[in-house]
Amino acid sequence: MKTKGTHKMLWGLIYVITFVVVFAVSVLLKLTIDPSGGKYSVEWSDAIGTVHTDLVYGEKDANKFDLYLPADNSRDTYGLVVYLHPGGFTSGDKSGDAEMMQWLCSKGYVGASINYTLRDEAHPEASVYSQSMEIKESMPFVIAEAEKLGYKINEMSIGGGSAGHCLAMLYAYRDAADAPVPVRMVFGAVGPSSFYPEDWKCYGLDKDTEESKAGAAELFGVMAGKKITSDMFGTPEYDEAVKDISALLWVDENTVPSLMAYGKHDRIQPYEASIRLDAALTKYGVPHDYIVMEHSGHGLQNDYKQYALYMEKMEEYLDIYMPVK
Amino acid sequence: MSIMTKRVIILAVIAIVAFVLGRLAVRAFLNLLLGGTLFGGNFL
Numbered sequence: 001m002k003t004k005g006t007h008k009m010l011w012g013l014i015y016v017i018t019f020v021v022v023f024a025v026s027v028l029l030k031l032t033i034d035p036s037g038g039k040y041s042v043e044w045s046d047a048i049g050t051v052h053t054d055l056v057y058g059e060k061d062a063n064k065f066d067l068y069l070p071a072d073n074s075r076d077t078y079g080l081v082v083y084l085h086p087g088g089f090t091s092g093d094k095s096g097d098a099e100m101m102q103w104l105c106s107k108g109y110v111g112a113s114i115n116y117t118l119r120d121e122a123h124p125e126a127s128v129y130s131q132s133m134e135i136k137e138s139m140p141f142v143i144a145e146a147e148k149l150g151y152k153i154n155e156m157s158i159g160g161g162s163a164g165h166c167l168a169m170l171y172a173y174r175d176a177a178d179a180p181v182p183v184r185m186v187f188g189a190v191g192p193s194s195f196y197p198e199d200w201k202c203y204g205l206d207k208d209t210e211e212s213k214a215g216a217a218e219l220f221g222v223m224a225g226k227k228i229t230s231d232m233f234g235t236p237e238y239d240e241a242v243k244d245i246s247a248l249l250w251v252d253e254n255t256v257p258s259l260m261a262y263g264k265h266d267r268i269q270p271y272e273a274s275i276r277l278d279a280a281l282t283k284y285g286v287p288h289d290y291i292v293m294e295h296s297g298h299g300l301q302n303d304y305k306q307y308a309l310y311m312e313k314m315e316e317y318l319d320i321y322m323p324v325k
Numbered sequence: 326m327s328i329m330t331k332r333v334i335i336l337a338v339i340a341i342v343a344f345v346l347g348r349l350a351v352r353a354f355l356n357l358l359l360g361g362t363l364f365g366g367n368f369l
Contacts, residue, residue, distance in 0.1 A: 011332055018336055019343040026347025301355045 035304040040311055041099050042106040047071055049105040051098075052149070057141035060117050063134060065142055066094050068101045068111035069151055077154035079322040080146065080181070081109045082171075084135065084164030086190075088268070089128055089223070090119050092163070107315075108324035110151050112142045116167070119222075127225030128163075128245040132170040136178070139171075143180045157185045157322050159314070162269070162298065165191025165260070169247035172256050184321040187259040187314050190298050192269040194248035195220045197233055199272035248273070251280040257287040259317050261310040263296035263303075289313050 034041070042048055052067045070078070081104045085092040094113035101111040116134045119126040143153045156179065160168035165188030171179075172186035197205040197216035205216040213230035221228035224245050232238040243249045258281055262274040271292075278290040291310050293303035300307055 015336065015339050019339050022340045022343035023347040023350075026344040027351055030348045030351040297356065299355060299358070302352060 036308055036311060040103050042102050044098075044102045048102065051101075051105075052145075055141075055145050057114070057138040058134060060134070062115045062117040063138070064094075065112050065114040065138060065145075066098075066101070067142065067145060067149070068105040068113075069146070069149060070105050070108050070110065072108065073150050075108075075325070076152065077325070078108075078110045078146070078151045079184075079318075079324065080112060080143065080153045080156040081318070081322075082112045082114060082139075082142070082156060082158040082168070084114060084116070084158070084160035084167045086160070086162035086164050087118070089126075089131060089163045089166075092118070097161075107318070109318070109322075110146050110153060112146075114138050114142070125225075128166065128170075128223040129225040131163075132167050132174070132245065135167050135171050136175045140180050153181055155182050155184050155322055157187070157318065158183065159187040160191065161188060162190045165189055166193065166245075166247065167191075169193055169258075170245065170250075172258070173247045173250035174244070176256060183256050185257040185259070185317050187317060189261040189300060189310065190263060190266060190269060191247075191260075192273060193277045194246045194273045195223065195242045196273070196276075199270040199276070201272065202267045202270055248277050248280055251277070251284055251286065253284045253286075255281065255284060255286045257317060257321055259289045259291075259310070259313050261291040261293065261300060261306070263293045263298055263300050265295070265297045268298035289317075 044051075049068055049070045052069070054064045055067055057063050057065055083097050083100055083104075085094055085096050087093075094115045097113045101113050104111045114135060116131040116138075117123050117126045118131075139156075143156075146153050158168045158171050159165070168186050168188050169191055172183050176183040197213065197220075200206060200216065200219075203215070203219070205212055205219070210230070213233065216233070217228045217230040220242060224242050226241060228238070228241055232241060239246075239249060260274065260277070262271055264271050274290070274292075278288070281288040281290075291306055291313065293300050293306045295302040296306075300310075
């Protein structure tokens with residue numbers, strides 16, 4: 001009897017240990033395995049390129065950028081890829097995008113990741129508009145610095161994640177005509193492109209109540225850096241007030257090719273706004289790809305295959321619209 | 326079926342369940358962090 005009981009206890013222990021060990025291994029695998037198999041990361045070394053960090057483009061503390069220069073400096077001209085970091089316009093840093101910049105550099109592009117003044121306690125005046133203007137102002141400095149280091153830039157593309165995607169679209173759609181070199185394409189994920197309260201269900205701004213409308217007016221006013229009142233919603237005056245931060249309102253037949261990815265369950269910025277953007281790009285015949293991640297939120301975290309498709313498309317867009325010559 | 330065969334089958338089932346639950350736990354955690362699909366992504 002004693003032996004049988006001991007056996008039972010022993011097997012019970014084995015079952016428990018097996019569960020705990022397999023559970024832990026499964027968690028580790030899920031957290032650490034790169035679904036792309038490391039295709040978009042490189043072992044950074046002088047053989048691939050060099051990075052110059054914290055180069056200055058303006059007077060504000062955050063007006064700095066990192067420049068990634070490919071090892072091959074023998075070409076006459078180079079394409080520049082700018083990437084803008086995410087962080088809800090209030091946090092984040094260019095250093096978070098190092099892996100992508102290194103990969104782009106390994107493909108032969110000059111890469112630049114640019115910081116902008118975040119809206120925080122120290123900078124309560126910062127807005128999406130002021131950030132977009134800093135990005136615009138940075139570009140001549142980025143290109144001049146690359147040339148100073150021996151890399152003549154003759155064309156550029158711009159991309160970003162979330163807030164960075166919003167700013168990238170603003171530069172590509174609103175400011176491309178003033179860019180020092182031609183802008184060939186824009187790419188990015190989960191960036192807000194328009195500010196219609198009915199789309200912003202994620203914050204309850206779609207409700208037809210005074211409180212909801214006042215909340216929308218305050219939020220969008222902060223983002224636009226100007227006073228917006230709830231009675232402006234639905235009027236041409238409102239579109240004019242938010243145009244400077246609404247990439248959607250700058251789309252026309254001259255808009256550059258656009259690659260974008262959005263999560264259908266995004267609770268940080270509205271998926272619905274991306275439907276408007278897709279419709280506008282389609283209406284004006286702009287070459288674009290609109291990748292919808294059916295099971296994901298803002299982090300695009302549940303659609304590995306679609307995310308892989310987004311990365312493949314990014315590579316394809318670069319090959320088509322800004323090939324390394 | 327011998328007792329040992331039964332135990333091995335139970336062990337295999339436990340391992341499979343633990344593996345699936347481990348992945349689901351990460352997914353649930355990420356959804357919680359990132360506003361995904363769990364409970365409509367309504368955590369944030």
